[in-house]
Amino acid sequence: MVRTVISALVIVLWCIAPFYWMIVTAFRDVGFTYDTTPWPTHVTLANFETAFSTALGNHLGQAMLNSLFIGATVTVVALLFGISAAYALARLEFKGKGIISGAILAASMFPGVALITPLFQLFTNIGWMGTYQALIIPSISFALPLTVYTLTSFLREMPWDLEEAARIDGCTRVQAFRRVIMPLAAPAVFTTAILAFISSWNEYLISSQLSSDATQPVTVAIAGFAGSQPHVEPYTAIMAAGTIVTVPLVILVLIFQRRIVAGLTAGGVKG
């Protein structure tokens, strides 16, 4: 009992308190910005209006749509290529498999910051600066190694005997994969999709340099936030924006916790 209480307390302090304080501030009237009462006072929704107000130069609504669009595209493309590549690595024998696995694994450890110079030059030259594809393609190259190695470690554990059996019964390799393995692998694919989406949703560095006002994702939007009064740091509006972008993710994590934990440890422990 004592143990439960202590564990709960430590965990609450560690993870809930920062979010709690953010939410309380987000609902507090801008006039009481410096009020540090630890429970909700002067509750108002005005900060959320400020956060979404395009008149003040905050493009939060558009930015969230951009992030969703970029994230969805990245996830779909990374999964399409990731599933095939992971299948090859987990299931086929071919020359250079070791080198390819190594190169993809190494790419996941590659510092993204080293890429912005060539990307910036390349996209300026071909006139892609500020376009969606300039944000999507680098994001795919970050999500892809993660997708490939998480899926490879999941696919390796599939009951491949069933696939063999299906092929003896007359299925082609593709049919066997689609009808027998895919349904079994669906949870793993779903887990990988969540992780790929989160990695793209959270991307800040590349987007901060390559996006325009119209295409900027939500990470960039909240980093450069403007308030309703020019000379007051817009704490309350920033916290409102922070609430809008973090709370859905926390809910997503709560719903899919089992899968996310499985995915993170598959990628982490098994490489």
Next chain:
Amino acid sequence: MTTTIEVPTATQVHRATQAGIAHKKKARASRALVLPALVFSVILTQVPFLVTIYFSLLNWNQLRPSEIKFAWFKNYAVVFTGPDFLPSLFATVVITGSSVILSLLLGLFFAVLLDRKFVGRGLARTLMITPFLVMPAAAALIWKWSLLDVNVGMVNWALHLVGLSAIAWNTDLPVVTIIMMLTWQYTPFMMLILLAGLQSQSREVLEAASVDGAGPWRTFQWMTLPHLRQYIEIATLLGSIMLLQAFDPIAIMTKGTGGTKTLSYLLYERAFIGLDVGQAAAFGVVTVAVTIGVATIALRTLFKVFINGGER
């Protein structure tokens, strides 16, 4: 997780050989289907780096676009002899090193806490991992304003409660600020890996130890820690690689001031404030070299696991 310590059995080896022979027949058709994806993956992940290496050999400042020419290793000479490199390397080592060690220790603490059975353990575990998954840009803002701000921050409010005066963390203690924030963010990652390690430990052995009269601390020291060794190694290496690249909190909270100018932030500054493409690229290559230095050890460990599918 449990397969990590298994040795391949004779049947598994036999099956693998059989499968290898079966593959050769239809290998060509399946390669045609699958290899384009592999090639695409390799290109998309490797080409930008090759371009960076090429750029690093050019004399190219965007303020003087007419003077682009090949300069061999001049940029590297500037990087290594310049006044910024050593302090930046030092900042990188301090920030990465402290964050890795602190998040590893805290991660171990939370993993031990969560390894016990209590009501709401699943929920607690989920909440524990949120700092790792929440948008780093938003997390940086939460820390900058909600926790550490002089006027409205929770930490300063708590300090005030116990009678201490507020600290302007962000400007007075920027290195500490960044380390705290990164530790908060990466502790869940460390915890997940260590928790996987704890849960793969045989319960019988632990019970036997307690029957033989070993106290909880001795059991932990002599049985659990040695068992966790490989998990601690992996957590440390992966954590170091990710933390070496940390950029968002530095860009949002301190802008590289007060000893927080790590290699990745310095590189960014060269490219987008100094507008020196060649030098920035050279810094990029050096950053990658440092990361690869750390990663080689990691790769050696992980490679086996990745290739052999968890059997070593």
